[in-house]
Amino acid sequence: MRYSRMFGKTTKSAQADAESANAQFLTQGGFVDQEMAGVYTWLPLGLSVLRKVEQIVREEMNALGALEVFMPSLQPKEYWEKTNRWMGVDILFKLKSQTEKDYALGCTHEEVVTPLVQKFIQSYKEVPLAVYQINTKFRDELRAKSGVLRGREFRMKDMYSFHTSQEDLNEFYYRALQAYVKVFSRCGINVKVVQASGGIFTSNVSHEFQSITPAGEDTLIACESCTFGQNAEIATVKEGDVCPECRGKLVKTKGIEVGNIFDLGTKYTDAFEFNVNTAEGSSKRLLMGCYGIGTSRLVGAIVETFHDDKGIIWPESVAPFRVHLVALAGKDEKIIQEAERLYAEIQKAGIEVLFDDRDESAGKKFADADLIGLPLRIVISGRTLEKQSVEWKRRSETESQLVPLNELMAKLTA
RNA sequence: CGGGGCGUGGCGCAGUUGGCUAGCGCGCAUGGUUUGGGACCAUGAGGCCCUGGGUUCAAGUCCCAGCGCCCCGACCA
Numbered sequence: 021m022r023y024s025r026m027f028g029k030t031t032k033s034a035q036a037d038a039e040s041a042n043a044q045f046l047t048q049g050g051f052v053d054q055e056m057a058g059v060y061t062w063l064p065l066g067l068s069v070l071r072k073v074e075q076i077v078r079e080e081m082n083a084l085g086a087l088e089v090f091m092p093s094l095q096p097k098e099y100w101e102k103t104n105r106w107m108g109v110d111i112l113f114k115l116k117s118q119t120e121k122d123y124a125l126g127c128t129h130e131e132v133v134t135p136l137v138q139k140f141i142q143s144y145k146e147v148p149l150a151v152y153q154i155n156t157k158f159r160d161e162l163r164a165k166s167g168v169l170r171g172r173e174f175r176m177k178d179m180y181s182f183h184t185s186q187e188d189l190n191e192f193y194y195r196a197l198q199a200y201v202k203v204f205s206r207c208g209i210n211v212k213v214v215q216a217s218g219g220i221f222t223s224n225v226s227h228e229f230q231s232i233t234p235a236g237e238d239t240l241i242a243c244e245s246c247t248f249g250q251n252a253e254i255a256t257v258k259e260g261d262v263c264p265e266c267r268g269k270l271v272k273t274k275g276i277e278v279g280n281i282f283d284l285g286t287k288y289t290d291a292f293e294f295n296v297n298t299a300e301g302s303s304k305r306l307l308m309g310c311y312g313i314g315t316s317r318l319v320g321a322i323v324e325t326f327h328d329d330k331g332i333i334w335p336e337s338v339a340p341f342r343v344h345l346v347a348l349a350g351k352d353e354k355i356i357q358e359a360e361r362l363y364a365e366i367q368k369a370g371i372e373v374l375f376d377d378r379d380e381s382a383g384k385k386f387a388d389a390d391l392i393g394l395p396l397r398i399v400i401s402g403r404t405l406e407k408q409s410v411e412w413k414r415r416s417e418t419e420s421q422l423v424p425l426n427e428l429m430a431k432l433t434a
Numbered sequence: 435c436g437g438g439g440c441g442u443g444g445c446g447c448a449g450u451u452g453g454c455u456a457g458c459g460c461g462c463a464u465g466g467u468u469u470g471g472g473a474c475c476a477u478g479a480g481g482c483c484c485u486g487g488g489u490u491c492a493a494g495u496c497c498c499a500g501c502g503c504c505c506c507g508a509c510c511a
Contacts, residue, residue: 032460032472033446037439037504057503109511128511162435162509170510237510282511312511350469383471390471401470411470 021341023376023388028053028063030388040235042320043167045332049391058164058172065392066319068340070175073322074154074315076206076337077177080199084192086150086179091132093156097122099131103291111159125158130288130310133180138294144184147296147306148192152179154315166235168320169276175316181309182289184296189307193225193283196311200229200279201247203313207322208335212242212249212275224283229313230275231321240275243268249275276321277314284308332393333415341374343432344394348382348401359400362410362428369433390415398428 028050038044046052051066062070078088097114100106106114106124113125126132133151141149157176164172179196183189197213204211209231216228230240230249241257242249245268250257252272261270286305288294295303319338326333336342343366347359363375374394376385382401389397399411399420410428413420423431 029461031445035446035504039505043504054503105511110509111511130511159511163507165505277510280511348470352469379469381469381471381473383469383473385472386470387472399470403470 021374023374024378026050026064026374028065030391038167040166040169040320040324041327042169042235042323045323045327045391045393046167046320049332049393052168058161058170058174060168060171060316062316065340069319069322069334069338070316072338072340073207073318074175074177077154077203077313077315080203080206081150081152081177081179084150084195084199086152086181088153089136089151090153090155091126091129091136093126093158095124095126095132097124099135100124103131103288105131111161113158113160126155127157127159128310128312129153129155129178130180130284130308134288134292134294134308137180137182138292141182142296144296144298144304148181148183148188150179150181150192150196152177152311166237166320168316169235169237169324171316174314177313177315179311181311183307183309184298184304186307189283189309193281193309196281196309197227200281200311200313204229204231204278204318206337207318208337209278209318209321209325211247211278212240212273213247214240214242214249214251214275216251216280224285226280226282228277229279229281231278231318231325232273232275233321233324234274235324236274236276238275238277240273241270242273242275243270245269276317276324278318278321279311279313281311282309284310327393330387331391334393334395336395339393339395341372341394342396343371343373344389344392344397345373345375346385346389346397346399347375347377348385348399348403350379352402355400355402355405358405362398362400362425365429366432369429371432 030050031048034044034048046066050063053061053063055061097106112127115123115125117123137149141147154177156173158173161170161172164170181192201211212230212232214228214230216226230238239252240249241252241255241259243263243266246263246266248263248265257270259270259272263270286307288308289306294306296306298304322338323332326335345363349355349359363373366373393415395415397413397415404410404422407422409422409424411420412423
């Protein structure tokens with residue numbers, strides 16, 4: 021992609037009072053655009069990151085054996101009345117059609133997925149079953165805040181599993197927990213698995229996945245060496261204790277909740293009277309689990325974790341491009357030509373590259389590259405070409421090195 | 435929903451003892467000079483000063499109401 025043709029550009033300054041790092045850098049870097057409080061457009065650069073995060077989630081859910089579906093956000097009132105959540109959930113957006121019919125805008129999908137699966141599943145032989153989707157959620161939050169961390173419209177992966185026994189549910193629940201840890205680790209995020217209450221979902225067991233960053237909303241007592249953590253408000257362990265799981269050291273820290281999983285029991289299958297036939301010829305109520313990851317929030321959590329005062333430092337796994345090719349050519353046709361040749365060659369090798377082909381000053385290009393935060397910056401200029409080289413610099417490091425032109429592709433594809 | 439701050443070209447901001455053609459930086463357009471850390475010169479386009487009501491000879495500026503955004507708190511399946 022040529023940066024000169026990019027839609028959404030960097031700005032030198034951001035609103036002074038919007039202080040969270042993700043709001044500041046995602047906006048300044050041209051990744052997102054705020055439409056209203058808690059509602060954002062994902063611009064090409066940001067959408068690319070969001071898609072990469074969602075693809076990682078998709079791969080890990082598929083590896084669990086879950087099947088992807090796509091459910092409607094516009095949902096009938098009747099289902100929500102069946103579970104007593106039409107009036108019971110204050111964050112539920114409700115709207116009326118021109119014929120005065122009531123609808124909910126989905127804040128979650130138990131009310132859709134339960135009757136959906138019920139329609140197709142009649143036998144114990146057809147479970148366990150897990151379906152998931154990556155969709156937009158709507159929540160009427162009293163206060164949206166912190167950029168994409170707490171929105172009123174946001175992206176979420178939600179998965180629902182169905183089981184005939186608690187043992188079976190437990191087994192899947194545990195595998196899902198491990199898949200979640202893998203998702204976050206692939207995104208570069210240091211996550212703690214925290215036991216939590218189920219809130220309006222269930223009184224059974226649930227776990228939160230907390231991304232560790234000073235910008236977090238929740239205070240945790242967490243292990244330095246493993247994924248153990250507890251919410252500080254209800255913790256039975258304290259700072260300085262030894263981790264009950266790995267004997268590591270427990271410290272006080274802050275976290276952003278990027279995922280949660282719940283044992284729903286029969287709460288929703290009861291509401292919809294969802295039974296399957298058993299081997300013995302009787303019928304049995306199914307058990308459910310549900311598993312959420314806020315994918316747009318996860319992008320925000322990644323920015324909170326990986327930035328410096330100049331901008332974002334994307335982990336390679338979710339960076340919109342791997343290489344930021346910066347040409348310092350001015351009107352020098354020879355340099356332009358060489359930069360174009362390099363751009364074509366990198367693309368041809370299948371490497372995602374953002375080519376800053378603009379006629380801008382070096383300072384501006386460097387500042388933009390730091391802000392956008394691609395993992396690797398390659399500069400080609402009169403100075404480097406004198407030595408038949410390009411400059412190679414990782415965003416996460418301060419030092420750069422010269423790499424001979426004839427060694428560049430080998431180094432890139434190594 | 436309680437408290438605080440703010441609302442002025444696309445973006446960031448200045449502009450109160452009420453006063454004359456509403457400013458600055460960035461960005462944008464045209465031309466020229468520049469080119470390794472947010473370059474420079476010249477010219478130019480672009481404004482229901484959040485909305486409604488009020489006070490006044492006169493309102494971006496004062497008063498009332500509403501809406502919006504940010505921050506703290508409460509809330510957060």
